[in-house]
Amino acid sequence: MKSFNSRRARAIMVVVATGSLVLTGCSENKGGSTGKDSKKDQAEASQQSKAVVYADAAASTGPAAEVPGAKPGGTVEVYQEAGLSHLDPGQIYVSDGGQVANLLYRGLTNFSEDGKGGTSVVGDIATDSGKSSDGGKTWTYTLKDGVKDQNGNVITSADIRHTIERQYAAFIFDGPTYLQTWLSGPKYRDALKDGGFGSKHLPANVLDTPDPKTVVFHFDVPRPDLPQTLAMPGYSVVPAKTDTKAKYDKAPVSTGPYKIAEYKAGKAMKLVKNTNWDPKTDSVRHQYVDGWNFDFGVTESTQTSRLIADQGATKNAIQLTGSVESTQIQDVVGNAAVNKRTIKGYQPYVMSLNFNLDRVKNKAVREAVTYGVNSKSLIAGEGGVYGGDVAPNLFAPTLPGYEPTYDPYGRLKMPQGNIAKAKELLKDVPAAEKKLVFAYSNSEAGQKRKVAIEDALSKIGITVVAKEVDSASYYEQIGKLKNPYDIYISGWGQDWPSPATVVTPIYDGDQVADGAPNYSHINDPEVQKLIKKALTQEPTEAAATWREAHHYILEKVLPGAPLWYTKQLQLYGSNIGGARYSTESSYIDVTRLFLKS
Amino acid sequence: MTSPAKAEGSGPSIALDPELDTNPEPAKGPEKLEGRSPGQLMWQRFKRDRTGVICAVVVILYFVIALAAPLLTKLSGTNPYTLYGQDPTYADTPVLDDFGLPLGYFGGVSSTHWFGVEPNWGRDLFAMLMYGMRTSLFMALGVTVLVMATGVLIGLIGGYAGGRTDYWIGRVTDFFLSFPSQLFFIAFMPVVTAFFVDPREATPTYFRALAILIVLWVLGWMGMARLVRSTVLSLREREFVEAAKVSGASPWRIVRKEILPNVVSPILVQFTYQLPSTILTIAFLSFAGVGFVEPTPDWGRLFAAASKYAEQDPSFMFFPGTALVIFVLCFNLLGDSVRDAFDPKSGR
Numbered sequence: 001m002k003s004f005n006s007r008r009a010r011a012i013m014v015v016v017a018t019g020s021l022v023l024t025g026c027s028e029n030k031g032g033s034t035g036k037d038s039k040k041d042q043a044e045a046s047q048q049s050k051a052v053v054y055a056d057a058a059a060s061t062g063p064a065a066e067v068p069g070a071k072p073g074g075t076v077e078v079y080q081e082a083g084l085s086h087l088d089p090g091q092i093y094v095s096d097g098g099q100v101a102n103l104l105y106r107g108l109t110n111f112s113e114d115g116k117g118g119t120s121v122v123g124d125i126a127t128d129s130g131k132s133s134d135g136g137k138t139w140t141y142t143l144k145d146g147v148k149d150q151n152g153n154v155i156t157s158a159d160i161r162h163t164i165e166r167q168y169a170a171f172i173f174d175g176p177t178y179l180q181t182w183l184s185g186p187k188y189r190d191a192l193k194d195g196g197f198g199s200k201h202l203p204a205n206v207l208d209t210p211d212p213k214t215v216v217f218h219f220d221v222p223r224p225d226l227p228q229t230l231a232m233p234g235y236s237v238v239p240a241k242t243d244t245k246a247k248y249d250k251a252p253v254s255t256g257p258y259k260i261a262e263y264k265a266g267k268a269m270k271l272v273k274n275t276n277w278d279p280k281t282d283s284v285r286h287q288y289v290d291g292w293n294f295d296f297g298v299t300e301s302t303q304t305s306r307l308i309a310d311q312g313a314t315k316n317a318i319q320l321t322g323s324v325e326s327t328q329i330q331d332v333v334g335n336a337a338v339n340k341r342t343i344k345g346y347q348p349y350v351m352s353l354n355f356n357l358d359r360v361k362n363k364a365v366r367e368a369v370t371y372g373v374n375s376k377s378l379i380a381g382e383g384g385v386y387g388g389d390v391a392p393n394l395f396a397p398t399l400p401g402y403e404p405t406y407d408p409y410g411r412l413k414m415p416q417g418n419i420a421k422a423k424e425l426l427k428d429v430p431a432a433e434k435k436l437v438f439a440y441s442n443s444e445a446g447q448k449r450k451v452a453i454e455d456a457l458s459k460i461g462i463t464v465v466a467k468e469v470d471s472a473s474y475y476e477q478i479g480k481l482k483n484p485y486d487i488y489i490s491g492w493g494q495d496w497p498s499p500a501t502v503v504t505p506i507y508d509g510d511q512v513a514d515g516a517p518n519y520s521h522i523n524d525p526e527v528q529k530l531i532k533k534a535l536t537q538e539p540t541e542a543a544a545t546w547r548e549a550h551h552y553i554l555e556k557v558l559p560g561a562p563l564w565y566t567k568q569l570q571l572y573g574s575n576i577g578g579a580r581y582s583t584e585s586s587y588i589d590v591t592r593l594f595l596k597s
Numbered sequence: 598m599t600s601p602a603k604a605e606g607s608g609p610s611i612a613l614d615p616e617l618d619t620n621p622e623p624a625k626g627p628e629k630l631e632g633r634s635p636g637q638l639m640w641q642r643f644k645r646d647r648t649g650v651i652c653a654v655v656v657i658l659y660f661v662i663a664l665a666a667p668l669l670t671k672l673s674g675t676n677p678y679t680l681y682g683q684d685p686t687y688a689d690t691p692v693l694d695d696f697g698l699p700l701g702y703f704g705g706v707s708s709t710h711w712f713g714v715e716p717n718w719g720r721d722l723f724a725m726l727m728y729g730m731r732t733s734l735f736m737a738l739g740v741t742v743l744v745m746a747t748g749v750l751i752g753l754i755g756g757y758a759g760g761r762t763d764y765w766i767g768r769v770t771d772f773f774l775s776f777p778s779q780l781f782f783i784a785f786m787p788v789v790t791a792f793f794v795d796p797r798e799a800t801p802t803y804f805r806a807l808a809i810l811i812v813l814w815v816l817g818w819m820g821m822a823r824l825v826r827s828t829v830l831s832l833r834e835r836e837f838v839e840a841a842k843v844s845g846a847s848p849w850r851i852v853r854k855e856i857l858p859n860v861v862s863p864i865l866v867q868f869t870y871q872l873p874s875t876i877l878t879i880a881f882l883s884f885a886g887v888g889f890v891e892p893t894p895d896w897g898r899l900f901a902a903a904s905k906y907a908e909q910d911p912s913f914m915f916f917p918g919t920a921l922v923i924f925v926l927c928f929n930l931l932g933d934s935v936r937d938a939f940d941p942k943s944g945r
Contacts, residue, residue: 301905327716327906327908328909329696330696330698330909331909333696377683377718380683380693380717380718383697384695384696384697384717385696416683416684416685416688417685419685437797442887442890447891448717448891450891451680451718451891451892452683454892455678455680455684465797465798465799466799467796467797468800484796484797485797
């Protein structure tokens with residue numbers, strides 16, 4: 001065969017390439033509709049944010065309900081841009097680890113979703129979501145029979161004790177700290193320095209394991225959210241016998257439906273079926289496919305291009321936590337066949353422009369900025385209507401207690417900012433207070449935000465002094481109490497579906513500290529009173545209190561201007577069945593996937 | 598047209614194509630036999646090279662356009678900072694669809710937006726390109742000239758002086774070469790900013806420009822110095838240099854009059870490569886977040902941003918890309934022509 005490197009071939013190539021460029025460039029863009037109606041979307045989203053139900057023993061008994069049309073067999077390809085930072089359950093707090101943990105590990109409880117927005121907490125290796133007594137201060141869990149790890153060892157209450165105690169050890173530093181803090185206070189590490197590996201253990205009045213099947217937690221105040229906390233991947237079981245401490249991060253022991261067959265950190269991971277996992281004990285997870293091939297280092301734009309093309313092995317592929325590259329959104333949504341293979345939903349993050357309340361003391365300035373910011377140009381930098389949605393308030397659509405129509409600053413009506421109103425508010429403000437130092441992360445996304453913020457605020461007469469902050473240490477810099485900045489953008493999402501994981505960490509005055517996520521340094525006695533009240537209430541009563549706190553914070557204090565809600569848009573191959581969005585993880589639900597052929 | 602009178606009178610010292618003579622007057626006796634400097638000869642040869650002249654015009658045009666950017670954007674009535682797609686004041690003339698891609702033909706080309714608009718924000722591409730060329734061209738020119746001058750000077754000293762001087766200059770060059778300049782810049786910029794700029798004041802753009810200039814200069818002259826040194830080393834032993842030495846010329850004169858004119862061609866070639874690559878280096882620095890930041894328009898960053906939309910909005914890359922290709926091509930061809938004009942023996 002003649003080589004293609006002839007001059008003629010090259011000439012043809014050039015003509016074809018230029019021709020196609022000219023053709024694409026010349027076709028008129030009449031502005032096809034995105035088919036997006038954000039009001040309708042948000043109303044639908046609010047259905048997803050029903051309060052979480054604590055399920056009983058019947059709902060916690062396996063096997064899980066069959067997925068319609070599900071077939072066993074095959075291997076799912078998983079694309080992911082960056083390698084996993086941790087595999088040790090105790091270290092897992094971020095989403096990529098959480099997705100993998102759902103295949104590998106089991107905890108005392110787990111989230112179960114009905115696909116219509118209802119989320120419940122079921123017992124995972126416990127028989128139910130937990131029995132509380134003593135007004136919510138004591139929680140008792142009974143373990144199911146026949147739960148084994150991948151080596152065939154039965155999971156007992158000693159393993160649960162070990163799982164919790166090892167979180168006190170120094171080698172666990174990246175995981176959630178809710179449970180430890182509740183049990184032993186903020187300086188919990190001092191309570192058990194060797195993490196239960198020595199002879200010292202947590203006393204029975206804190207954590208009690210009277211027999212191999214029972215675990216009892218004792219708290220000093222009511223902790224109604226405990227079942228949801230225990231469902232976090234970070235509190236998955238680590239069997240005591242096979243714990244290798246720091247080395248566990250590379251070679252963990254599986255309790256879930258799959259186990260690790262091969263792991264090359266940052267490159268690839270292969271999961272195979274865990275034969276010791278008994279479907280009769282698990283009411284959420286399935287084991288339809290034979291295995292999973294994780295492919296790390298595939299960039300989001302490559303993932304998107306491959307999945308749009310849908311050829312060969314990519315037909316069996318999913319995106320783990322990656323989403324459709326923002327520039328390629330139109331190619332996905334504009335093509336009906338591709339659009340069918342997407343997963344859409346709101347992520348739990350609310351992006352807001354925080355005011356440093358130690359510096360921006362004039363509420364008129366804060367209000368003017370809130371009226372003046374242009375949510376639309378900020379969202380444009382994030383990928384447009386599929387990347388984000390205008391946020392009228394500080395609660396995300398995924399949060400129970402979300403109010404789609406609560407819009408005290410008229411953002412839904414004027415997402416590009418109410419310049420007239422802002423100018424009016426600033427009329428009597430002295431010039432010195434109209435100069436705001438805006439810190440932004442010096443990345444591409446950060447620079448885009450800078451342009452949008454500068455553009456919007458200069459229109460209402462505020463002098464924006466933009467300061468770049470190294471992107472790797474952005475959150476560290478704005479987290480410093482004595483930071484020299486006035487305004488900065490940050491995002492926060494719930495840890496489980498309860499306003500307690502939003503209002504408490506970012507608006508509680510007790511949590512103002514270096515590095516804490518209370519970036520606006522709000523310290524308001526009324527807010528604290530409401531938080532204390534809500535934390536001890538049952539979910540339904542608490543909802544009203546949280547709502548009151550939310551309204552008070554946004555209208556009376558205004559620590560930050562709500563900017564946008566982030567959205568999820570993921571793509572999967574045509575051979576993947578059972579794909580749906582998980583409100584809880586805000587990614588594709590990996591527990592129910594199968595291959596159609 | 599050949600002038601017979603001139604051809605007759607030409608001595609061997611000006612055995613050029615007589616057509617090149619700028620003096621159209623007929624020969625008038627022996628005064629006509631005056632010699633021409635190498636510069637004049639070069640100029641005459643250059644003028645004959647049509648490609649060279651065209652490229653020179655194009656390159657000069659680029660610099661003029663860059664200088665006149667504010668005037669040109671006054672003509673188009675746009676500026677590079679307004680977000681035409683997002684600004685509520687321009688809401689009645691939408692330029693973007695819901696996906697943030699430009700409406701209309703060829704990336705939103707219209708009577709207001711001559712080259713179309715940028716996706717997502719709808720900034721005017723014409724204005725961004727004009728101002729971006731200004732930033733990139735003049736920064737690159739400044740850096741390149743500084744780098745060239747320093748490199749030539751150090752190379753000449755090292756090459757001509759030889760011995761211990763050459764050894765130490767060589768080691769210093771090696772030392773600087775071992776600095777990874779771009780990584781150094783990424784590490785260095787935040788420190789300098791923290792040191793010189795008040796934490797509650799914005800980093801001024803001239804400060805960024807100066808920092809880029811200095812770092813690219815200090816960490817960029819080594820290649821040139823080595824090149825010049827090696828050329829000078831071989832020239833130093835040549836007969837005409839020996840002759841000049843014997844006739845008592847000072848080292849400074851020898852360097853200036855005998856050696857420097859002979860290293861002009863490698864310098865020019867290097868210059869024509871250095872300038873476009875400096876544009877790209879500056880673009881990389883912006884991309885890494887230590888160079889110019891948004892919204893300062895930058896040609897290189899415009900090009901980098903366009904590559905992301907290559908599939909969806911190819912015309913966004915078309916204008917800056919074409920402009921860059923033409924510029925780099927013309928600049929390199931110009932360099933070739935100038936070299937040929939200086940040194941016809943090396944020509945094609």
